[in-house]
Amino acid sequence: MAATVLKRLAGAVLVLWATATFTFVVQLFMPGDRATMIINTQAGNLQNPSPEEIATLNERYGFDDSYLTQYLHYLGDLARGDLGVSYNQHQPVTEIIAAQIGPTIVLTVSALILAWVISLIITVLATGRDNVWSRAATGFQIVTAALPPYWIGTILLVLLAVQTGIFPVEGDTSVIGLILPALTLAIPLSGFLGQVTQDEFERVLEQPFVTSSRTRGMGDLGVRLRHVLRHAVLPAVTLSGWALGALFSGAVLIEAVFSRPGIGGILVQATSGRDIPLVTGVMLASAVMYIVANLLVDVAYRYVDPRLRTA
């Protein structure tokens, strides 16, 4: 067990290091002189800064050092939890991200939970039944799996916020304000998770141990909930690590549609403003999210499939 934990930790550090190195290398190969770029974005116009100005900046950010020295500095800062200062906002990157990441995590996690709830309800009630509802539910899943989230977001906004006024239109961080954006992200994901789960559910329904339980007097719903469901969720649990990461990037778009605070807004600004430390920070934060998500998936998997605990 301890060995497994250590291995996972080492893996996590490796992923973080790779992400950090990748972003570092990418910024070296960006076209144009970095000091000139920073001065231009700060001034908001294109000009040729004086050599003195450039020299000051190069001095401040260490751009004149060898790449290796810069890289080692960068890694050293990272190890101390220092992500540098944003070029544009003149605030430490960690502070900017810390202030904005909360709403994004809340949004992605609620979207994932919602997606699971929707897909499980449909799967448990509809799979393996030969009737109109079952076919309609399967059809619904296929359609939703294919829908682009921003389109769903717009439709939901128009129908449920603008026309009826049940939900706030934008910029609301309350629980009510969370519902529409979370649904927007959850609906396509629920279709996707649902299809995976449904396939597995159908397969498990035919397994001998299911028949075996029926012969003891277990009813259909009981069989589905007590025996089949646990087996059927395993593939979707595996996919949830990936899904959480995908939701994180999907959130960028949806936060824009609903004008929600969040890391999406920062990333858009930072990328267009070539704010390298901030972009790096957001990328590292995403990597951490991915790592945490996959660790959680591992834990969940061991909980659902006890065979892994003893193996």
Next chain:
Amino acid sequence: MSAPLIRLEGLRVAFGPTEAVREVSFELQPGRSLAIVGESGSGKSVTARTLVGLTGGRAQVGVDRYEYLGRDVSALSDREWRKVRGKEIGFVTQDALVSLDGLRPVGKEVGEGPRLHGWSGSKDELRARVVELLRDVGVPEPELKARQLPHELSGGQRQRALIASALALDPSLLIADEPTTALDVTIQAQVLELLEATRARGKALILISHDLAVVSRMADFVLVMREGEVVERGPAAQVFGDPQHEYTRKLLDAVPSAHSRGARLSPSSAPRLAVVPEHRTAPAGEGPLLRARDLVKSFRGPDKLARTVVQDVSFDLARGETLGIVGESGSGKSTTARLVLALETADSGVVELGGRAWSTLSERERRPRRREISVIYQDPLSSFDPRWPVERIVGDAAEDAAQVSELLDLVGLERSLRDRRPLELSGGQRQRVAIARALAPRPSVIVCDEPVSALDVSIQAQVLDLLADLRDELDVSLLFISHDLGVVHHLSDRVLVMSEGRVVEQGTADAVFLNPKHDYTQRLVAAVPRLGYQREQVAA
């Protein structure tokens, strides 16, 4: 006569246009046993499931009369059936190895029946009851096993636990669907004893099986089913001792055993082989064709400990000879086959083929000689490319395309089947294709790893006859691996008995099986269920 426990008249089951069961009727007295025998597709399992109202959603079921304990149960709703299932009728489902939920502790599964039918006691009392049930069916360390997951139990323990779960509510009737399939022969014997003991305690038993020997040992009364119909019925002694229906006789004749050695198992009157092609014989050398000496192979388990799977195995195989390898699961027989095929490298020991080095060659040197030895597996389907038609599967292994139709004639595969894909063939047809493919490179040795274990007895008979004919006509040698002692005894000249990786006994088939010397062989032979009423005229 007392009132019957169960009275069934005119049961009909159809799946769409297919009639799976036609006019099945029987009565069973309390404490007696009834066996339904038949091959796959005979409707025996469907009949069993219908007895507890679990035919399946798409089936149309009709019955003239169905009474259980004097009560009409022919038109129960599913809700009403749920009160009967488990409580009044216990059911042991097919496939013991996968009939317990792999994600739940065994004790939960055994306690499920009581919980569903209103367990009045506390959780601790239920736990105690489960342990008691497991102990009653002979599961060792029942407290521990109740907490473990099914995969931590052996096959025999799983089957016992399954039987315990069916007996949990003390039903008057136990239905067991193929309760011994997939179990080793010594375990199978123990499970049959357990069922027998259950019956002795006053439970009625309905046994569904394809295995006539198992049935002949257990049943008071027998129904023989074919294609949904009962073709013969009667007391076991009568059905097995003096079968009236032609199909019953055919089934009984098809069972390979000591009695059937040298005789044909299938009734086909066709000439033994339609065509006998020119077959390349191995270079005429002195000495055995295949020679294995002191083979040792170990594998590292998940706990990093090496386990010796094959230990000091030596044998010779002469031209045209059949060497049988018997043993239970885990005895190392399949690993031995893989060593002989050089698919696995031995830790030590050598295999020589055709009097020349074989196991010591590099794969590059071995490849041109691979055609000298070929293999037939239990499940040919997984060894075929599912998209390829039969002709291409065989053609892929043959030296030239002209040979293909000759090979398919040789194994008796009808011309109309040759452009079909594997999934469109029956089990017996697939095995014929596998044999044709194994013959295609004109090998001198064919390794057969459980080649008939998945086949119905009458199909098995045809395949065994075919293998015997091919061996005799083409002068190939067979290394024949099986857990079925009857099959091995029927076909083999000499036999190797393996246990825990070692050869514990070897000799001629008759010597080993009729006069076993080693303890293990004796136990193995004693555990084989026999047709108690074996008709002696077969041997005559």
